[in-house]
Amino acid sequence: xxxxxxxxxxxxxxxxxxxxxxxxxxxxxxxxxxxxxxxxxxxxxxxxxxxxxxxxxxxxxxxxxxxxxxxxxxxx
Numbered sequence: 001x002x003x004x005x006x007x008x009x010x011x012x013x014x015x016x017x018x019x020x021x022x023x024x025x026x027x028x029x030x031x032x033x034x035x036x037x038x039x040x041x042x043x044x045x046x047x048x049x050x051x052x053x054x055x056x057x058x059x060x061x062x063x064x065x066x067x068x069x070x071x072x073x074x075x076x
Contacts, residue, residue, distance in 0.1 A: 010054035
């Protein structure tokens with residue numbers, strides 16, 4: 001069994017969020033506001049895995065609903 005590298009997984013999820021967000025025509029601010037945040041910091045940081053910031057499962061569920069996609073697309 002291989003050990004999962006969680007940093008790589010978080011980075012890939014961030015890349016996927018950015019990809020699908022852009023495809024939906026949303027800015028980081030648009031997505032942040034829809035998630036209930038007043039600034040882009042959470043989205044910008046988590047998309048780049050900046051200083052270890054990442055999306056939690058609640059964020060992913062909300063993002064998938066906002067982008068009208070299945071959660072699994074963000075995890076691939």
